[in-house]
Amino acid sequence: MFGLFGLGKQRSKFGKWVDKKGLTQQEIAEESKVGRTTVSNMCSDPEYSPRIETWVKIQKALKNMGYNVNRDDFFDI
Structure with a gap:
């Protein structure tokens, strides 16, 4: 049960936001046409x-x- 809601996983600021919003990496990858591995790394x-x-x-x-999000909300530029 540790995979639920990001429990037990190391998360970036973006990952914590994704978890909080209840989004999945898969749906972000599909909607954006970005690879699932890239979204996972993010x-x-x-x-x-x-x-x-x-x-x-x-x-x-x-x-x-x-x-409505901005890159600098999550990543150091």
Whole structure:
């Protein structure tokens, strides 16, 4: 039961936000057309910072899902 709601997993700021909103990495990956591994890295590795092109896809997908977020909310630029 440790996988539920991010319990027991190392999470980045983005990952904590994803968990809080009840989103899944899979739905973000599918909506953004970004690889599932990339989304997983964004959620789990606090040191990971996506390329600008990748973040633009993620940001657009999240906006389509009703969330208005900025890259600097989650990642050090």
